[in-house]
Amino acid sequence: MTRDTLALVLAGGKGKRLGSLTSDRVKPAVPFGGHFRIIDFALSNCVNSGIRRMGILTQYKAHSLIQHIQQGWGFLRAELGEFIELLPAQQRTGGGWYQGTADAVYQNTDIIRLHNPGYLLILGGDHVYKMDYGPMLAAHAGTNADVTVGCMRVPIEQASAFGIMEVDENLKIKRFQEKPTVCESIPGDPEHVLASMGIYVFRTEFLLSRLLVDGVNAESSHDFGHDILPQAVADSSVFAFPFRDLETGGDAYWRDVGDIDSYWQANMELVGLNPELNVYDQRWPILTWQPQAPPAKFVLDEPSRSGHAINSMVAGGCIVSGARILRSLLSSYVMVAEGSSIEDSVILTHVVIGRDVHVRRAVIETGCTLPDGMRIGYDAEADRARFEVSAGGIALVTPEMLGQSVHHVR
Numbered sequence: 001m002t003r004d005t006l007a008l009v010l011a012g013g014k015g016k017r018l019g020s021l022t023s024d025r026v027k028p029a030v031p032f033g034g035h036f037r038i039i040d041f042a043l044s045n046c047v048n049s050g051i052r053r054m055g056i057l058t059q060y061k062a063h064s065l066i067q068h069i070q071q072g073w074g075f076l077r078a079e080l081g082e083f084i085e086l087l088p089a090q091q092r093t094g095g096g097w098y099q100g101t102a103d104a105v106y107q108n109t110d111i112i113r114l115h116n117p118g119y120l121l122i123l124g125g126d127h128v129y130k131m132d133y134g135p136m137l138a139a140h141a142g143t144n145a146d147v148t149v150g151c152m153r154v155p156i157e158q159a160s161a162f163g164i165m166e167v168d169e170n171l172k173i174k175r176f177q178e179k180p181t182v183c184e185s186i187p188g189d190p191e192h193v194l195a196s197m198g199i200y201v202f203r204t205e206f207l208l209s210r211l212l213v214d215g216v217n218a219e220s221s222h223d224f225g226h227d228i229l230p231q232a233v234a235d236s237s238v239f240a241f242p243f244r245d246l247e248t249g250g251d252a253y254w255r256d257v258g259d260i261d262s263y264w265q266a267n268m269e270l271v272g273l274n275p276e277l278n279v280y281d282q283r284w285p286i287l288t289w290q291p292q293a294p295p296a297k298f299v300l301d302e303p304s305r306s307g308h309a310i311n312s313m314v315a316g317g318c319i320v321s322g323a324r325i326l327r328s329l330l331s332s333y334v335m336v337a338e339g340s341s342i343e344d345s346v347i348l349t350h351v352v353i354g355r356d357v358h359v360r361r362a363v364i365e366t367g368c369t370l371p372d373g374m375r376i377g378y379d380a381e382a383d384r385a386r387f388e389v390s391a392g393g394i395a396l397v398t399p400e401m402l403g404q405s406v407h408h409v410r
Contacts, residue, residue, distance in 0.1 A: 002050035006117035011125035012059030028125035029065035052082035072289025100222035106211040129254040150199030162195035261392035293317030
């Protein structure tokens with residue numbers, strides 16, 4: 001089934017809640033975990049699951065995403081029927097750009113038919129998780145479903161933040177609601193509900209027939225969650241597939257890093273002692289492109305000038321000179337000068353941190369230069385006057401906010 005599946009990764013959204021992190025790049029291209037991009041998780045899941053026919057639907061500020069795919073994902077072999085295609089909005093079915101997630105797929109109907117897959121796997125390109133899609137495809141075939149929806153178990157009090165599936169004892173979906181205030185719990189589990197992960201398996205002909213109808217419906221928002229899925233639940237065979245940890249049987253790791261607080265938190269989870277997301281697992285590698293950088297370097301070993309990192313992740317090309325890194329994540333080519341300290345922070349690539357700089361609970365964007373003596377995360381009022389500060393108190397700093405006009409997105 002994996003060989004007869006075409007995966008379509010939706011990667012065209014603006015990601016406005018990530019603030020200035022997406023002012024020059026689309027959300028799936030946002031760096032994560034030191035040298036990954038968010039989209040690497042969905043693509044790696046496909047490859048590790050045996051799905052090697054993939055299309056990436058792009059639209060908004062896609063240059064850095066396209067560059068990343070070209071640099072890091074060119075290893076698939078066309079002569080073996082493997083490929084990864086970039087599918088920008090091309091006005092193939094009319095004069096407009098992609099109007100919604102369903103419309104993005106609809107506008108590429110002719111390309112889908114060219115590849116002639118038996119199944120379509122629809123994925124978001126902006127979630128962090130590791131998942132074998134094979135069992136979901138097998139469940140789809142086993143139930144003879146028209147649609148199978150990947151779901152996560154969440155506490156019932158959080159239902160209003162998700163698209164919620166109400167199911168029977170066989171996991172057939174009876175009702176789908178976007179962000180309901182009242183809904184049914186999972187049968188036999190009154191404390192939890194099933195929330196959609198935005199992962200769908202369709203029989204190809206079923207989906208294309210529905211998109212044809214939806215595409216000419218002027219009242220539709222042309223969205224999978226708002227339009228295609230509710231209609232399918234009403235008149236077709238739609239099943240839920242709960243995403244579980246295959247080793248423990250418990251709830252699996254899945255994060256929607258949709259705002260600065262969740263993005264910062266997901267990165268911070270990686271530097272913990274035993275993180276739920278194991279990026280060191282060689283049985284399920286997270287593939288990516290990374291620069292050919294030398295190893296990280298820590299210099300100076302004097303009582304007041306010791307270069308060291310504790311409970312942190314430091315990528316190649318970094319030099320920590322007489323500075324202290326604590327519970328933080330440094331991406332490639334970060335330079336930290338003596339007397340400085342970085343705590344509970346995410347530092348993206350090519351950042352230069354001067355002497356006696358102290359940063360706490362912050363995200364520092366690519367290309368920033370923090371001048372000597374700067375303090376971030378110690379005075380909330382001062383931070384709000386200069387930077388973007390999230391609801392959870394995380395400061396987001398970009399070169400523009402520092403008066404540094406040149407901002408090369410990577």
